[in-house]
């Protein structure tokens with residue numbers, strides 16, 4: 001069988017050969033679309049969905065056999081229960097995609113100027129967008145296969161790029177995504193030594209029509225706004241050609257590297 005992570009041998013659809021378990025964290029717009037697309041592309045992977053509700057509304061067909069597990073990334077005891085519940089996946093977990101993220105919620109809006117910054121909102125944004133992915137990696141590390149390629153991807157955002165920041169604003173969300181990028185870059189370097197077949201990727205999905213962007217997309221031209229299905233398909237195209245040599249990169253939906 002061709003290597004699942006060798007694009008030249010396998011084209012852009014290496015996941016079709018993978019066997020084992022795959023976990024998607026977050027059942028929002030992109031998370032649900034990723035599960036549906038993984039169901040089509042990776043028939044050998046058993047899909048697990050982690051969400052605060054403990055069930056994932058609608059990826060779509062009960063026949064897909066998606067299994068659900070509860071997880072609140074901001075709660076240590078939830079992370080502990082989640083790790084215990086996934087213990088049967090030890091050595092068979094091959095793919096983890098974190099899609100959980102927070103930009104706004106009731107009482108929390110992205111800041112337009114300094115006077116709108118407040119400590120509690122910053123802490124919430126960092127808890128989900130920055131600490132969450134790192135603590136997720138800590139929880140799943142013992143479950144990851146050491147003998148087969150593993151992909152650990154987390155959704156970041158181009159607005160988390162410090163080098164690319166020309167507009168300002170959105171202090172907390174931008175900084176939390178930048179912090180995630182640094183955390184997972186460190187993780188990629190650690191896993192190069194400890195899990196040499198693993199690849200850690202930070203992915204920007206492009207502006208996508210989900211609840212996260214609902215209040216902010218009026219001015220986005222239609223051709224720059226992706227459906228969740230298109231975003232999921234593009235993200236998996238990028239992910240499928242990542243391997244240990246590419247670990248620690250910050251990539252856009254089209255595979256282009258984004259400056260840190």
Ligand SMILES: NC(=O)c1ccc[n+]([C@@H]2O[C@H](COP(=O)([O-])OP(=O)(O)OC[C@H]3O[C@@H](n4cnc5c(N)ncnc54)[C@H](OP(=O)(O)O)[C@@H]3O)[C@@H](O)[C@H]2O)c1
Nearest residue numbers: 026027028029030052072073100101155157207208210212
């Ligand atoms: N959509 C875009 O244009 C865009 C652009 C750039 C980056 N991103 C990033 O892409 C990712 C997915 O975004 P999306 O557009 O799919 O957003 P979404 O529809 O709002 O989904 C976000 C998900 O995060 C989950 N979440 C929030 N707090 C959590 C917590 N404490 N523990 C576990 N899960 C939690 C939510 O779960 P509940 O269902 O329980 O609330 C929700 O399912 C996010 O990281 C976002 O920052 C999105």
